[in-house]
Amino acid sequence: MTITIIAGARPNFMKIAPIISAIQKAATEGSNISYRLVHTGQHYDQKMSDTFFHELGIPEPHANLGCGGGTQAEQTAAIMVAFEKELIQNPADLVMVVGDVTSTMACSIVAKKLNTKVVHVEAGIRSFDLTMPEEINRMVTDSITDYFFTTTEEASNNLRKAGATNDQIFFVGNVMIDTLLKNQKNFKRPAFFDQLKLNRSGYFVLTLHRPANVDHHHTLKELMHEITANVRDLPIVFPIHPRTARIFSELGISAKNLHIVDPLGYLEFNYLVQHAKAVITDSGGITEETTVMGIPCLTLRNSTERPETVAVGTNELIGTNPRNIRPALDRLFAGQWKKGGIPEKWDGHTAERIVEHLLALYA
Known part of the structure; x- marks a missing residue:
């Protein structure tokens, strides 16, 4: 199984780091799984991009599409044009998108039009505020996703209400917390x-x-x-x-x-x-x-x-x-702020669960 993983902006980098580690571990243990990392270049400021790759131990991308700058429409178009060429030249069994940035939506559209299955990590979250560009990115991406990995049961329920079936939805926890706990x-x-x-x-x-x-x-x-x-x-x-x-x-x-x-x-x-x-x-x-x-x-x-x-x-x-x-x-x-707790499955093992589910789907 070959997975193309998309990263474009700071929140993406924190989510792909543990997934790549989990894929590498599974591969060394004999599983038939490999990845190709594509950086769209959506964030092109060094502090917003390169630094995160270095600090989080993310391998150099196999491709950098260099699509930084411009309006949201210009950036979406540039990413789609560049990623279409990339995916045609380097076909994959799955395209994995994470989060809710422009790259997430743009690459999921390209993948589906090239008849490639889409996996969305952090699927189903909703603000229900359509003035937020990220909400549109989430809704569009989830409308064409094949497999959903969710951070909470509430996110899973949002997907069910939109028509996704239980065999497409996997409640795995929050992969960004994997990165936080590993690096604390x-x-x-x-x-x-x-x-x-x-x-x-x-x-x-x-x-x-x-x-x-x-x-x-x-x-x-x-x-x-x-x-x-x-x-x-x-x-x-x-x-x-x-x-x-x-x-x-x-x-x-x-x-x-x-x-x-x-x-x-x-x-x-x-x-x-x-x-x-x-x-x-x-x-x-x-x-x-x-x-x-x-x-x-x-x-x-x-x-x-x-x-x-x-x-x-x-x-x-x-x-x-x-x-x-x-x-x-x-x-x-006044000391009246709530203490708070930690949501279910935000335990540092989300990426492992994601890879286990992917291997089971393609066994």
Whole structure:
């Protein structure tokens, strides 16, 4: 069995690393399984791409399609054109896509049009918010996927409601947590940690990149004011996304406790999260990591495709209204934040289960 694995953006890299390791282990034990890794180039900033390959021990891609930049439509088209040529030249039994980025959707469409079966890892998650590009990517991908690997039973149920059958759905857990648990002992203190005199549980980590929060100058400025004014003068470390940096530079936002830093590698970023008082974010994946590490997380969104991080974990949806920030921070400082737990099968063995199911399907 030959599997073409697609990676395109930072969240993908964290998900493919343990899957590749599990495939390699199965192959050395005599199983008929091999892979070809295709990097679409969707993230072309070194900190957002190359660093993750190095830190997570991911082998060099067999192909890099170099499809970075452009609008979403331009990038989707470029990936489809390039991946069609790649798959024709290097046929596979399965194309494995992960997550919900542009590459996920684009490559799944190409594979199906070339009559190649599609496997979707992290299938079935839904925010039910069609203003989010990722939600469209998820829905399109799952509508043509052959085999679904899900992070929760709720995701499995979403697929059943959409018409998928039980023999297509495999509840395996969260492969990104495999990466987190494997690398936790290797987390690396960033160089600025001591320079900024950061102390354990004595600072906040902030990440923002979603259009609803960063594309409108007034909204971003108001969010930043509420955050910086209500963290009781604790330092805020803001590894700024390239998208956000372009807009942020136009606003002249500054505060004595706000520290803007470049994007961090996986090991440095998660060291920062692990030792923070809390994380303020609009990311989805980070809410999974904070849940497992037991770090309070305030999510500046009105919906989430990862409801288990709220129902079980340490995450709370604060919404996009800046006025909601102060009450949430007041609860945090009052010691009233929930402790949270860890969702079922988020145990570090998800990739092994995925490979076991694939071998059984193609036995």
